[in-house]
Amino acid sequence: MDSRNEATGRVEHTVGDNDAVIIVDHGSRRQESNLMLNEFVAMFKARTGYHIVEPAHMELAEPSIRDAFKLCVQEGAKRVIVSPFFLFPGRHWQQDIPSLVADASKEHSGISYVITAPLGLHGLLVDVVNDRINHCLSHVAGDADECTACAGTGKCRIYQP
Amino acid sequence: MDSRNEATGRVEHTVGDNDAVIIVDHGSRRQESNLMLNEFVAMFKARTGYHIVEPAHMELAEPSIRDAFKLCVQEGAKRVIVSPFFLFPGRHWQQDIPSLVADASKEHSGISYVITAPLGLHGLLVDVVNDRINHCLSHVAGDADECTACAGTGKCRIYQP
Incomplete structure (x- = not known):
């Protein structure tokens, strides 16, 4: 299955067997942060079932x-399908990543690509932030373990100056 | 209502009337990105119903x-409750934001604070990324408008080198 359906000639608008997803973050000097992208990609692959999902760092790693x-x-x-793992649009999303992807694609003729939007204004992201807050408040109240980020x-405590 | 319940003496582990939430992003030289934090805060306030929610930028704005x-x-x-709007832990989450919040709190005696975890490894974030991908593929297939980030x-198109 190509991303263009042979019967209809239309471009498919779901992720198909011949599609790959690259999830690109900024890249950090802290290896801890870079490794977390790998964990996110593993979660993403497990939850979506997509065949080809790879992590990449824009720079530094x-x-x-x-x-x-x-x-x-x-x-x-x-x-x-290049998915910039960035919250808001900025120079990296506007220029740097498109430029790096264009360069990378030049080495592979016949391979098309798409760069997706930043994540920021998505209703579910409100739920993610709120869930982090509630977990943190549960932890400081003694009702929950520290999350993986704070472990x-x-x-993760109340500071009382 | 204080964050400590008067009857039980326990710290409440939900956001109460006397709590405020500050959502802090990095801050950008691009005003477009800074304004998006305001939009996110408005979405967050509407969806959670919390009384006091304010945006802040760590630097640059x-x-x-x-x-x-x-x-x-x-x-x-x-x-x-300070909620760093960052995907992964790094120097900003580890050091810079805690230091800036500690400084800010010194000017307000009796006000406690909590700094929450970065967002990264949350199952719903997989759905956010996947939803962005599917919307983008629908757009390039002609079945959906550009999203607000790309409008x-x-x-938002297929590049065919």
Whole structure:
């Protein structure tokens, strides 16, 4: 199955077997943060069931967008969906990532790509923030464990100046 | 109602009438991105119904964390819940924001605060990313309008090198 349906000639608008998804974050000097992208990609792959999902970092860490793009093609992708893991649009989403993806794609003729929107104004994101707040308040009240982000840091507490 | 329940002496673990929420992003030189935080805060306030919710930028733009903290106290907050609008933990979440919040709180005796976790590894965030992808693919297939992030940019399209 190509992203263009052979019977109708239309571009498919769901993620198909010949599609790959690259989830790109900024990249950090802190390996802890880079590794979290891998965890997110694993969650994403498990929850969506998509065949080809790769992480990439825009800068500061490997794998690069170029590496991830190449890997997707090697895994059989005919179309690459680049999902910038950024909350709001900014220079990285406007310019840097499109430029890096365009460069990467030049090495693979016949492979089309799409770059998706930043995540910011999505109703479910309100629920994510609110859920973090409620979990944190439950923890400081003694009713819940620290979440994975705070575990072991001792940071999740009420500060009473 | 204080965040400590008068009858039980326990710290409440939901957001109460005397709590304020500050949603802090990094801050951008692009005003477009800073204004999106205001939109997110409006969505958040509408969806949660919390009384006091203020935006703040860690750097590069106003309002600062100090300004937002002061505003929350003026609005009647006895406890301030600082929610860093960041996907993964990094230096900003580990050090910079805690330091800025600690400084801000020194100007307001008797006001406690909590700093919550980054958003990253949350199941609903997978759905946010997947929803963005599906909307984008629907748009390039001609079945949906551009989303608000892409509207007018002409960027949301299939690139066929």
